[in-house]
Amino acid sequence: MPINTRRSARISVIGLRGIPDVLGGIETHCENLYPALIRDNPDLDITIFVRKSHTVTITNEYKGVKIRAVAAPQIFGVDALLHSLWCLLICAFSTRPDIVHIHGIGPAFFTPLARMLGLKTIITHHAQDYLRPKWGWKGRLFLRWGERMAALFANHIICVSAALERDFLKIYPSAARKTHIIRNAPSSIAGRQKPDNDVLKRLNLTPGRYILAAGRLEATKNYLFLMDAFKRAGLDDMKLVIAGTFVDSRPDYEEKLKKQVSENIILPGYQQSEKLTQLYKNAALFVHPSHMEGYGLVIAEALAAGLPVIASNLPVHREFLLPEKCLFDPDTINELVSMLKRPDYSYFLHPVAISAQKNDHWHRAGKEHMRIYRNLLPNSAILTPTTR
Numbered sequence: 001m002p003i004n005t006r007r008s009a010r011i012s013v014i015g016l017r018g019i020p021d022v023l024g025g026i027e028t029h030c031e032n033l034y035p036a037l038i039r040d041n042p043d044l045d046i047t048i049f050v051r052k053s054h055t056v057t058i059t060n061e062y063k064g065v066k067i068r069a070v071a072a073p074q075i076f077g078v079d080a081l082l083h084s085l086w087c088l089l090i091c092a093f094s095t096r097p098d099i100v101h102i103h104g105i106g107p108a109f110f111t112p113l114a115r116m117l118g119l120k121t122i123i124t125h126h127a128q129d130y131l132r133p134k135w136g137w138k139g140r141l142f143l144r145w146g147e148r149m150a151a152l153f154a155n156h157i158i159c160v161s162a163a164l165e166r167d168f169l170k171i172y173p174s175a176a177r178k179t180h181i182i183r184n185a186p187s188s189i190a191g192r193q194k195p196d197n198d199v200l201k202r203l204n205l206t207p208g209r210y211i212l213a214a215g216r217l218e219a220t221k222n223y224l225f226l227m228d229a230f231k232r233a234g235l236d237d238m239k240l241v242i243a244g245t246f247v248d249s250r251p252d253y254e255e256k257l258k259k260q261v262s263e264n265i266i267l268p269g270y271q272q273s274e275k276l277t278q279l280y281k282n283a284a285l286f287v288h289p290s291h292m293e294g295y296g297l298v299i300a301e302a303l304a305a306g307l308p309v310i311a312s313n314l315p316v317h318r319e320f321l322l323p324e325k326c327l328f329d330p331d332t333i334n335e336l337v338s339m340l341k342r343p344d345y346s347y348f349l350h351p352v353a354i355s356a357q358k359n360d361h362w363h364r365a366g367k368e369h370m371r372i373y374r375n376l377l378p379n380s381a382i383l384t385p386t387t388r
Contacts, residue, residue: 008045009377012095014087015080015103015124018050018069020062021272023216023245025297026103026126028187029160033369035063036362041370047095049087051079080106081142085113092117099376105129109146111153120376123150124158125168127294133219134250151175156372158182160295163316180372183319184295185362186304187273199275200282203241203268210239211340212283212307214276214298215290216247217257217267222289222312222330227260229289229333233340238264243279245270280305285345288312289330296320303357308348310339321353 017024019031034046047066053074060067070090072083084107091100092114100114101122106129114121129135130143150157151172157179159165165181200207211230215221223242230240242265246254261267271279280286286302288311299320302309311317312330326348328335339348 008043009099009373010045010095010097011047011099011101011373012087012091012097013046013048013101013103014084014091015107016048016050019048019067022050023247023270025295028297029124029126029184030103031062032185032187032362033365034065036366037369038064040363040366047097049083049090051083053079080104081109085110088114088117088119092119098378099373105143105146105150107146108150108154109142111146111149115153115155121154122156122158122372122376123154124160125150125164125294126160127164128167128292131220131292134253148172154178155376156180158369158372160184161316161319163314163319164294166315180368182365182368184297184300185360185365186300186357187297199271199278203266205239205241205266205279205282207282208284209237210241210283211235211285211287212241212243212279212302213287213289214243214271214279214301215288217242217244217254218247219250219253220290220292222291224256224260225330225333226287226289226336227257227265229336229340230265232333232337235340236264238284239266240264241266241268241279241283243268243271243276277305280307283307285310285340285348287336287340288317289328289336290314291330293317300357300360303354304360306354306358308345309350309353310336310348321350321356323350326350326353 013030016026016030019027030048034048038044038046047068049068049070052069052071070083070087072079088110091097099122100119102108103124104126108123111121111123130140157175159168159179159181161183162181165179169176169179213226280302286307286309288296288299290312293314293316296317299309299311303320310326310328311322313327328339
């Protein structure tokens, strides 16, 4: 008799350290996006390849998404490269997914290999990583080449912001027809029902009496600039908390940051979801002084938590609908000092920007991804009547 059957569409994801609760924009993106895709499309079969060395909790499944931990050598600048190559070979010669979704322009270096091996390939471009000062000329050249391989050989390219797409298409205008913008949504941490209520006590923080920044502790985030501005502002009754950890950063930069730590300048390390939720909800102000971003996910999170936000005046930060009074030049310290000296940070609250993030969801990003996936899925992965 006729019945409706379909084979689950198989998607393999490469290019991240791990999930859940692993620091990084790509990691947060994947931790939120793929469970949202599974919730809305339960017939999807999604496998995320992660690095054993960077995954806090090794598990075979996370919210319906399969997790496959693969070992990689822990060598700066090489571990991500070799891990991506090995995972791609597993896809080509073992699992044979319908789509390989690669995150980041470093792993995108292997796009032509993926296509030669018969794999339909999507690249998500998260940031122009070759602009980060931690890379030497060889690293920058490799990352630029990875971006070029994505432009030339990927079936589709996703940029996480309009500013990033503009920069990408200035270099590779011929990729315009297969390039899409899908903005991130705020991480779900801002709305968690069970925040860690003890984190403020452990860090000796008083609600409303600290300024918060969050992200990887590396030079492009411009945290030394923020620390200097905080000191110059003379905010003796406030504390500065920069939540994050050192990931692939240079030892000399780590040492410089650590030397700035004091009773009022705190580096508490990476804060997992519930702890970070509490830090967001009780901060007086959120500051993001970065020199370079592909998106700025922490701004989305801070706005979703209802915080006053000030940020560097990057084009990508303007996409959050922040007014000029909330933006500063990341190289002009007096601008930031004067903003930090304001007696009432509610001046930087912007209801339009907050509402835009509170009403945004990964469900929207998932739907936009599915439109691209459907273009590449074989007929056998689509609902069709067959006869038994």
